[in-house]
Amino acid sequence: MARRRWISTADRNEIWRQWREGSLVSDIARLLKRGSGHIWNVILRNGGFPARPRKRNDDHLTVGEREEISRGLSRELSIRAIASRIGRAPSTVSREVMRNGGRRSYRATKAETRALKEAERPKECKLACSPTLRSVVAGKLGRCWSPQQIAGWLKVQNPDDPTMNVSHETIYRSLFIQARGVLKAQLLDCLRSQQHRRVQRSTKGKPKRRGTIVNAVSIRERPAEVEDRAVPGHWEGDLLVGTHGSYLATLVERTSRFVMLARIPSKDSIDVIDALTKQVLKLPDELRRSLTLDRGKEFARHERFSLATNIKVYFCDPHSPWQRGTNENTNGLLRQYFPKSTGLSHYSQAHLNKIARELNERPRKTLGFRTPAETLQAALQ
Numbered sequence: 001m002a003r004r005r006w007i008s009t010a011d012r013n014e015i016w017r018q019w020r021e022g023s024l025v026s027d028i029a030r031l032l033k034r035g036s037g038h039i040w041n042v043i044l045r046n047g048g049f050p051a052r053p054r055k056r057n058d059d060h061l062t063v064g065e066r067e068e069i070s071r072g073l074s075r076e077l078s079i080r081a082i083a084s085r086i087g088r089a090p091s092t093v094s095r096e097v098m099r100n101g102g103r104r105s106y107r108a109t110k111a112e113t114r115a116l117k118e119a120e121r122p123k124e125c126k127l128a129c130s131p132t133l134r135s136v137v138a139g140k141l142g143r144c145w146s147p148q149q150i151a152g153w154l155k156v157q158n159p160d161d162p163t164m165n166v167s168h169e170t171i172y173r174s175l176f177i178q179a180r181g182v183l184k185a186q187l188l189d190c191l192r193s194q195q196h197r198r199v200q201r202s203t204k205g206k207p208k209r210r211g212t213i214v215n216a217v218s219i220r221e222r223p224a225e226v227e228d229r230a231v232p233g234h235w236e237g238d239l240l241v242g243t244h245g246s247y248l249a250t251l252v253e254r255t256s257r258f259v260m261l262a263r264i265p266s267k268d269s270i271d272v273i274d275a276l277t278k279q280v281l282k283l284p285d286e287l288r289r290s291l292t293l294d295r296g297k298e299f300a301r302h303e304r305f306s307l308a309t310n311i312k313v314y315f316c317d318p319h320s321p322w323q324r325g326t327n328e329n330t331n332g333l334l335r336q337y338f339p340k341s342t343g344l345s346h347y348s349q350a351h352l353n354k355i356a357r358e359l360n361e362r363p364r365k366t367l368g369f370r371t372p373a374e375t376l377q378a379a380l381q
Contacts, residue, residue, distance in 0.1 A: 007034075007042060015042050060115070061088070061096060066108035069093060073103050126166055127174050127183065133164055137171055138183055144336055145362060146191070147171035152369035213295055215303060216315040219323055226290055226314075229255045232379040233289035235311075236327035237276060239267065239298060240334055242344030247298075248352060249275050252330045253287070256376035257367065259330050259359050261352040265345075269301040277308045286380065290314060292324055333359060 007015075011032055018028045025043070029036045056062070061069075065086045072082035079097070083090040097103060100111040127134045133154075140150045147168035158164035174183045175191070226234045232255040239247045249262040249272060262275040280288060292314045293299045302313040316323040337355050338344060363369040 007038060012042060015039060019043060019048075060119075061092070063108065063112050066096070066111050069096060070106060070108040073097070073106055125174060126170055130163060133166060134183070136164070137166065141171075141175075141183070141191075144358070147175075148365055149363050149369070152365055153363045156363075156369045213297075213300055213302065213315055216295070217313065219292060219314045219316050222290065222292065222314045226254065226292075231289070232256060232376060233287040235280075235291045236324045237291055237293050237299075238324065238327045238331060239264075239272065239296065240331055240338060240344065241340075242338060242342050243340075244343050244345070246344035247272075248338075248344050248347070249279075250327065250331060250334065251276065251279060251291075252327045253372075253376060254326050255379055256372045257326060257330065257364055258372040258376045259356050261334075261356045263347065263349045263352055267298050269298050270304070272298045273301045273305045277305055280305075280309050280311065284380075287376075292316065292327075294321065294324060330359075 011034075014032065015028055018031065023031075025036050025039045028034075029039045032039070065088065068086050069082055072085060077085075079094050080090045083093040086093070096111065097106050100106050100114065127137060136154070137150055140153070141147075145153070150171060151166060151168040154165050171183075225231045232253060234254045236252050236254060238250050240250055241247055245267070247264055247267050249264050251260040251262070252258070260279050262279045264271050264275045276291075280291075288309060288311050290312045291305070293302065294316050295318055299313075299315075302315075305311065306313050321328050334355075360373040361371050363371055367375050
């Protein structure tokens with residue numbers, strides 16, 4: 001049986017360099033003449049996080065300084081004289097000598113080896129040291145909050161208590177690097193991306209063909225107040241697609257990111273427009289100003305919507321989803337509840353309202369970690 005070839009430090013560094021640049025594992029394996037499994041082992045062992053290179057702290061003694069201490073001791077110089085020669089405090093030299101056998105037994109090589117061993121990482125992370133903080137983080141993950149939302153919320157709630165603050169990177173590491181044993185592996189399923197490792201960014205997909213919308217008003221004619229999000233009541237709309245020809249309609253308010261969901265029986269334009277109309281008519285008049293849609297044929301009856309709600313409808317340019325960035329982002333959040341392999345036809349409107357309420361009560365980074373519900377309420381006052 002052939003022996004597995006050892007992965008050198010240089011190869012590991014190259015693996016992480018290529019990984020950070022977005023290279024595929026198969027390409028990295030081909031470059032290093034390795035099997036893909038070997039590359040995955042290196043990456044998954046650290047949860048997709050590149051290993052940090054060891055770096056000596058500038059305040060720590062160097063090898064040269066330890067050798068100078070050893071030479072000074074052999075010449076029977078005083079601690080103060082040795083400290084003066086290397087530009088260190090006498091107390092620093094004294095502690096260095098005492099912790100490594102005293103004046104008679106001090107050896108620079110052994111002292112350096114001991115220092116390197118004591119500086120080995122990883123050490124116990126913050127979540128492992130604080131059961132209270134760990135419990136709060138686990139509870140929020142169980143409610144489908146993202147690590148960034150949790151970190152931002154903790155900072156807002158505990159501005160003067162550093163023991164109850166933690167970075168989102170620490171939470172991700174505690175989830176992805178299961179060797180830490182801090183957070184349960186089951187909480188990985190609560191992450192919106194459903195990833196079990198840190199992955200490089202990538203773009204996929206091709207633009208879809210769109211039909212022509214009669215009497216469509218371009219987004220370029222939209223008032224400036226819509227663009228700057230200063231006035232509430234301007235919405236973006238879209239459809240979320242499920243399996244077996246199932247759909248649900250989404251509405252997002254631009255200022256507050258407040259979301260509404262509507263159950264639709266089919267993608268037929270009349271069904272879609274009637275569902276959107278029913279949801280919008282629940283809103284007060286000051287929250288019914290405009291609606292921006294993409295150019296899907298399901299919105300062909302937009303004039304029917306405007307007539308029923310007195311809301312002006314605008315359409316994005318073809319193949320320009322970023323012009324409805326708020327709605328696109330919200331659809332990404334909804335995929336946590338409705339994965340692409342999920343059918344949407346069996347969800348009741350009551351269940352959709354429950355999910356919308358959960359999203360509207362979740363703090364958002366773009367809102368200063370306030371919730372959409374709080375932001376919308378404040379904008380109306």
